[in-house]
Amino acid sequence: MVVLSKIYTKTGDAGETALGNGARVAKHSLRVQAYGTVDETNATLGLARLHAGGPVDEALQRIQNDLFDLGADLCRPDMARDHEAGYVPLRILSSQVARLESEIDGMNAALEPLRSFILPGGSALAAHLHLCRTVSRRAERLTVELATMEEINPEAVKYLNRLSDWFFVAARIANDEGRADVLWVPGLTR
Template identity: 60%
Template structure:
């Protein structure tokens, strides 16, 4: 368990931060951008949960996802080593990705197929989930960019990819229980 006795250290006052392995890097390093964006996604999901209190199943999924996002941040914060042994660092694992897939499949089975793109909106929770989805997509783009130059856990990238799908389907699932999705009408305002 993590114990924090002091919140500020002054260690970052000159624009650097420490990674999980102790290495010092600029605060604008791509790896820091990636896990910082994961943290941003987690904050959006935290705000979304304020609007999902009436939906215990959705709120329970989002609670698990928030915990997973801390795992994902820890994974990205600790550079993957070639000789790393299993369990040496906290990493996203295939079971976490599989759980998202199972939840997506269960929710999607209750939804009609899409005949148009969905606009972010509908219920408050659905609109916030769409915001979360876009932040997760940005994190995924940063992760894949990072993977071009540094080793990144492939399950971490798969998790981010599946999570954005999950948030999209969860938004649709919540909208189905209310007024429905807001659909794009191409050229509607010409």
């Protein structure tokens, strides 16, 4: 259980932060950027939820919880030493990726195939989900770059890749099952 009785600690005043294993790193390190951008994705998702209801909001809440799991995963390096932690460190599981895939397939079944690229917009929920999509793509790019330098959980990359697809399909659902999608018209303003 997490207990936060004091919010500021002053331990980061010199530009460093602690990772999940206690190691101190620069706040601008790629690992911190990756899990920080996952946190940013979660914040944009909170905005999207202001426009959601019912099963969509429930799914978004599950994803918000997953994003905290993902942040915990990314902030703990040295997967090979997980057994030394004295507890089982939180890692993204293949079942979380599979759940996203199943939900994408379920939503996509209600949609007509795309015949044009779409512009981010339409309903307020769709616009916010497109913002979630782009921020999660940035988190994915940073995580993939981190994986070229350090060991990370491969399910973390898969989760981020599916998540941006989930947001895309959910945005189409939010646009009257794609009927209110804003279509790109190539060369429209030439």
